[in-house]
Amino acid sequence: MDTAITWLNDNSDLLLHFSVQALIALLVLFTGIKVAKMCDRLTVKAFDKRKIDKAVAGFVANIVYAIVFAATVLMALSQVGIETTSFIAILGAAGLAIGLALQGSLSNFASGVLIIILRPFKAGDYIEAGGKAGSVQKIEIFSTELKTPDNKVIIMPNSSIMSGAIVNFSREKTRRIDLVIGVGYDADLKQAKQVLKSVLEQDERILKEPAYTVAVLELGDSSVNFVVRPWVKTPDYWPTYFDLVENIKISLDEASINIPFPQMDVHLHKD
Structure with missing residues (x-):
């Protein structure tokens, strides 16, 4: 007991110094964690203010928190006398070894960062x-x-x-529907073109600007092919696409304009 009291008396200044340093380190650590959380919140708010995707905001906020927290830990360690330079070197060597073992994961991480940056x-x-x-x-x-x-x-x-x-497919507000409609060679092309235009004009989802296109595309093997290209709002793309295909078929049938199926004519010559 006397020996312990004597040792405490002889090393009181040293113990006081380490106690103060440890207290400062804990204070730095506590403050750093608070700052890291604040940076996390501020990052999310900044991204929300600029109407940036929430998934991107969370990704960046987590990285910011990790960086601030790591810096705080290093500062706290330096306060208690741990040589952070050597510590960082050890972490770097360990990180290199882990990186070599996890090249695929690091590639995915780097690609994730690029997705966030390039958006x-x-x-x-x-x-x-x-x-x-x-x-x-x-x-x-x-x-x-x-x-x-x-x-x-x-x-x-x-x-x-x-x-x-x-x-x-979602970035732009409008999309163009591309349809190729074939009619028989015996059909009245002007009438067929008018029928196709009538179907487009009756659909309120078809945009006036940009204007739609209805034109003869090619003289195919078994049909005269029209290209039908109306513009719609992006959310209306598929519903309009399906309805147009159905309505075009019905309208052509009502006008007695046939849509021929692929066929081949075989001519036999007798010698």
Whole structure:
């Protein structure tokens, strides 16, 4: 007991110094965590103010929080006398080893960062990328979640998305419907053209601007093919597409204009 009291008396200044340093380190750590959370909230608010996709805001906010928290831990360690330079070097070496073992994951992370920066799509957009198509549900650090029209969920690595072309069907407010309608060679082309225009003009979803196009595309093997290209609002694309195909068939039948099926004429010559 006497020995312990003597040791405390002899090292009181040193203990006081370490106690103060430990208290400062805890204060730095506590303050840093508060600052990290505040930065997280401010990042989300800033993105919301600019009407940026919430999935992107959450992604960036998590990264900001992690960076501030890591800096806080290093500052706290330096307060208690731990050499942060060596600590950072050890972390760097460990990170390099882990990175070599997880090259695919790092590639997905880097691709996720590119998605956030370049913003080729946002949550809710219908896209085609990496050979898959669907509506974007979530953009995560390593993957992006898509949902198909038949309610299937596709989890795609971010690197697969960024390694090829990305087709975004939802970015623009309008889309053009492309239809090719064939009529028989014996049909009155002017009448057929008028029937096709009449179908388009009767549909209120067809936009006046840009104007639709109805024109002869080609003289096919068994039919004269018209191209029908109306513009609609993007959400109306598929409902209008399906209705137009049905209404065009009905209207051509009523006008006694046939839509020929592919056929081949065979001529026999007797020697």
